[in-house]
Amino acid sequence: MAVHQEFIDAICRELASHGDPERALGQQRYMKSSMPYHGITSGGLRRLLRPYLTAEQWRFSERADWEDTAKALWDNATHREQRYTAQALLGHRSYRTWQDPALLPLLEHLITTGAWWDHVDDLAGHHVGAILAGQRAVTTPTIRRWIADDDLWLRRASIICQLGHRGETDLALLTDAIEANLEGTLHGSTFWIRKAIGWALRQHARTDPDWVRAFVAAHEDRLSGLSRREALKHL
Secondary structure, three states, rough: OOOOOOOOOOHHHHHHOOHHHHHHHHHHHHOOOOOOOOOOOOOEEEEEEEHHHHHHHHHOOOHHHHHHHHHHHHOOOOHHHHHHHHHHHHOOHHHHHHHHHHHHHHHHHHHHHHHHHHHHHHHHHHHHHHHHHHOHHHHHHHHHHOOOOOOHHHHHHHHHOOOOHHHOOOOOHHHHHHHOOOOOOOOOOOOOHHHHHHHHHHHHHOOOOOOOOHHHHOOOOOOHHHHHHHHHHOO
């Protein structure tokens, strides 16, 4: 591994020095997290991380160093903000040329080990979604594998990864992701999948409401009430 340990140590010291123990307890309760928080707000975290993500001193010149450092920061995290930092590092505009299909194995690792909505929704909607939008032909086979994976969170990611694609949404991929996860499937009765289906349909309704109405009507018998309500919320 080519881990930039100095970068990790500096980040961890910075996070620890700006913690708020009282806020940390509230954040941990809200997120139902076994991993503790330092107690830093999302805005505060962005401000703290800015110099580490933009300053030349901390710039990664080798892709392997960037990936390995993010993975080490994630895997060895003692507080949830450290994992948020790994996500921010992987998604930062300074490394846009490396945000490509070759990053998908690492993102899959983060999704399956993060295994909670705060991590998964950001990774799917922003990281995976951006890669899919930019290189559909190469990325789609991975998303199709996730659609039927045993892991609940990979399935959720496959459903919501096109939330920002609007008129460029691959409707065949979206249809397959939803149909493979309707009521009666492996995870189809869980809140996380029901909500994801409703969310994906609701978002696409902003672009093509008629398609969403027709989809809901055609799948009425296997869409949960939650999915249906979310899909039609603004129609």
